[in-house]
Amino acid sequence: QVHLVESGGGLVQPGGSLRLSCAASESIFSIGALGWYRQAPGKQRELVATITNRGSTNYADFAKDRFTISRDDVKKTGYLQMNRLKPEDTAVYYCNLQINLARVYWGQGTQVTVSS
Numbered sequence: 001q002v003h004l005v006e007s008g009g010g011l012v013q014p015g016g017s018l019r020l021s022c023a024a025s026e027s028i029f030s031i032g033a034l035g036w037y038r039q040a041p042g043k044q045r046e047l048v049a050t051i052t053n054r055g056s057t058n059y060a061d062f063a064k065d066r067f068t069i070s071r072d073d074v075k076k077t078g079y080l081q082m083n084r085l086k087p088e089d090t091a092v093y094y095c096n097l098q099i100n101l102a103r104v105y106w107g108q109g110t111q112v113t114v115s116s
Helices: 027-029
Strands: 004-007 010-012 019-024 033-039 046-051 055-060 068-070 075-083 092-098 101-107 108-115
Touching: 004 027, 004 092, 019 033, 019 046, 019 092, 027 092, 033 055, 033 068, 033 075, 055 075, 075 092
Parallel strands: 010 108
Antiparallel strands: 004 019, 019 075, 033 046, 033 092, 046 055, 068 075, 092 101, 092 108
């Protein structure tokens, strides 16, 4: 079992920045693909960005040029740097670690609110 703990969410003004962190409990973190997802009230959970264990990244269209996903396998931690935040970015953000099809783990989520 791998436990994931997100942190770094909060209230930020439009145009501001936040960096989310996802800390894993086990070193197997380093072989998994890390993803960030978000879920706004009344909406389905959606993909934000992913990064493979080799560092290949993929972004949702809304995240391109504003968000950056990264990982530090020594620290067993993933990150999501979010810049130029918009009110529509308001959501609970979840990290996801996929070791294989049968081993997929989720964090508890961290709230991001973008409002003036």
